[in-house]
Amino acid sequence: MLTLEKFEQLVTEDLLETVVVAFTDHYGRMMGKRVDAEYFLDSVARGGTHGCDYLLTTDMEMEPVPGYSYASWELGYGDFHMVPDLETLRLADWLEKTAIVMCDLHNDKTHVLESVAPRSILKKQLEVIDKDGLKCFAASELEYYLLENSYKEAFQKNYQDLTPAGYYLEDYHILQGTRNEKFTSVVRRHLKKSGIPVETSKGEWGLGQHELNVRYSEVLPMADNHIIYKQCMKEVADAMGLSVTFMAKFATDQAGSSSHIHMSLWKDGKNAFAGDQQFGPVKGSDLFRWFLGGWIKYVPDVMPFYAPTVNSYKRFVDGSWAPTRLAWSYDNRTAGFRVVGSGPSLRIECRIPGADCNPYLAFAASLASGLAGIENKIEPPEIFVGDIYAAAHLPRVPYTLAEATTMFENSEFAKQTFGPEVVAHYAHFFRTEQSAYDKTVTDWERKRYFERI
The missing domain is CATH 3.30.590.10 (Glutamine synthetase/guanido kinase, catalytic domain)
Known part of the structure; x- marks a missing residue:
């Protein structure tokens, strides 16, 4: 696993260029963005990034599906906030000069966990124990x-x-x-x-x-x-x-x-x-x-x-x-x-x-x-x-x-x-x-x- 200090060292040594900033949709598919490593350090590591909330309502073919109260055309398909869990930051050894980090999804307005996101549902149970x-x-x-x-x-x-x-x-x-x-x-x-x-x-x-x-x-x-x-x-x-x-x-x-x-x-x-x-x-x-x-x-x-x-x-x-x-x-x-x-x-x-x-x-x-x-x-x-x-x-x-x-x-x-x-x-x-x-x-x-x- 990578600390931010080790991550910065690898970037300085030109051994790391890209970060996959990811979460899963309901199917368990990895979704997200590729971020420049220096930009990750400057902004995303602490401030996160954004993604379209339709990703928690889409079907397998990426079609917007009507009938959800969470996100819809009527609500304008806004953003959620992808917040990296830095404890998951690691090298993606099978990819060249690439790291990967898993994110929690936060509501872009209230900044609390999106209740329908799969990782949020598991974290809610961990709060109980x-x-x-x-x-x-x-x-x-x-x-x-x-x-x-x-x-x-x-x-x-x-x-x-x-x-x-x-x-x-x-x-x-x-x-x-x-x-x-x-x-x-x-x-x-x-x-x-x-x-x-x-x-x-x-x-x-x-x-x-x-x-x-x-x-x-x-x-x-x-x-x-x-x-x-x-x-x-x-x-x-x-x-x-x-x-x-x-x-x-x-x-x-x-x-x-x-x-x-x-x-x-x-x-x-x-x-x-x-x-x-x-x-x-x-x-x-x-x-x-x-x-x-x-x-x-x-x-x-x-x-x-x-x-x-x-x-x-x-x-x-x-x-x-x-x-x-x-x-x-x-x-x-x-x-x-x-x-x-x-x-x-x-x-x-x-x-x-x-x-x-x-x-x-x-x-x-x-x-x-x-x-x-x-x-x-x-x-x-x-x-x-x-x-x-x-x-x-x-x-x-x-x-x-x-x-x-x-x-x-x-x-x-x-x-x-x-x-x-x-x-x-x-x-x-x-x-x-x-x-x-x-x-x-x-x-x-x-x-x-x-x-x-």
């Missing part, structure tokens, strides 16, 4: 598909008949991992030099599917690292004439890509989940038990924060390594909630989010649900032992984005936790996404109906 002297540590395990086609070529081929960087299921295979080291080793090295500690990389279950894990940290830096990791990986792939996709379900006949979330609460430098009480094969504290109970209970209320696209829900298939039912178990990959570790490493892994999630929103939903569990002393269901895919009596995750959005929009928990204006804003965002899909003729429809209807 700060009052109790708690810290939240988290990790997100991102999976992705690596393809031998460039992004431009994939676009020109209408994303069909693409060539995965592997031709057999390669889960944990060292040989196939070696074949892709020309890409993966470069990403690992760039992430490490950009202040993101890397743990492991490995082949996953799908053709050309991989996972690269970075070290856990406090939850806000982890969300920032998640965003920068994805940006690094895409830009490195682009420079090498390859592509990666973080779609939750890239192909019907292949495994989905997840972003499993590991989370625990800490106090006074110790894991507050650790304890001596026995819960099946698990020993833990009341905080652990109630956090787990709340996290499971409120999944239906916040599901779009874990699964934000139409494609997200096509990942939830029995026997596919993705969870389909709301239950917990100890070290059981068929469970939506898998408890792992022991003692100081005890933590909860939520396997519901896909690789398409916005980490600020997914972490905020996870933390808020667990904190509600602690506040209300919510007991988790009995631990489940066995194949949860076969347990048809257990409650299932929502089937579609439309179903999940309705639950979210009607949830009193979501309104109390995030605020009615935030819920209304995101419900409109998710409905806009669903509507775009509903109006589009797909290849599946043409293949099914062109001749035979």
Whole structure:
């Protein structure tokens, strides 16, 4: 990471010329500006810069979307204030003479955090635990598909008949991992030099599917690292004439890509989940038990924060390594909630989010649900032992984005936790996404109906 003093030194030595000043939109895409390094020092580092508020209402195609109370043509699409979080300032090692910094978004008139910005939503939950002297540590395990086609070529081929960087299921295979080291080793090295500690990389279950894990940290830096990791990986792939996709379900006949979330609460430098009480094969504290109970209970209320696209829900298939039912178990990959570790490493892994999630929103939903569990002393269901895919009596995750959005929009928990204006804003965002899909003729429809209807 860079201090301003070190940053200024690198500028003086002509080793740094550009700063990417960034935030994420609702999709989790990195947005922002490139700023001259000297101008960053003179003005932006302390004074921030501006961006158009339509970026918190736009759709995937960057079209202004009507129906938002936050920003609209009627309101003139004004500015918000992008305020750099200097604790995130670092070299973007994969780019020449470039640094990157993540921003909070402030209202340009009131100078308070924009409530609908994803990073603001997570920071609001951190204010809750700060009052109790708690810290939240988290990790997100991102999976992705690596393809031998460039992004431009994939676009020109209408994303069909693409060539995965592997031709057999390669889960944990060292040989196939070696074949892709020309890409993966470069990403690992760039992430490490950009202040993101890397743990492991490995082949996953799908053709050309991989996972690269970075070290856990406090939850806000982890969300920032998640965003920068994805940006690094895409830009490195682009420079090498390859592509990666973080779609939750890239192909019907292949495994989905997840972003499993590991989370625990800490106090006074110790894991507050650790304890001596026995819960099946698990020993833990009341905080652990109630956090787990709340996290499971409120999944239906916040599901779009874990699964934000139409494609997200096509990942939830029995026997596919993705969870389909709301239950917990100890070290059981068929469970939506898998408890792992022991003692100081005890933590909860939520396997519901896909690789398409916005980490600020997914972490905020996870933390808020667990904190509600602690506040209300919510007991988790009995631990489940066995194949949860076969347990048809257990409650299932929502089937579609439309179903999940309705639950979210009607949830009193979501309104109390995030605020009615935030819920209304995101419900409109998710409905806009669903509507775009509903109006589009797909290849599946043409293949099914062109001749035979």
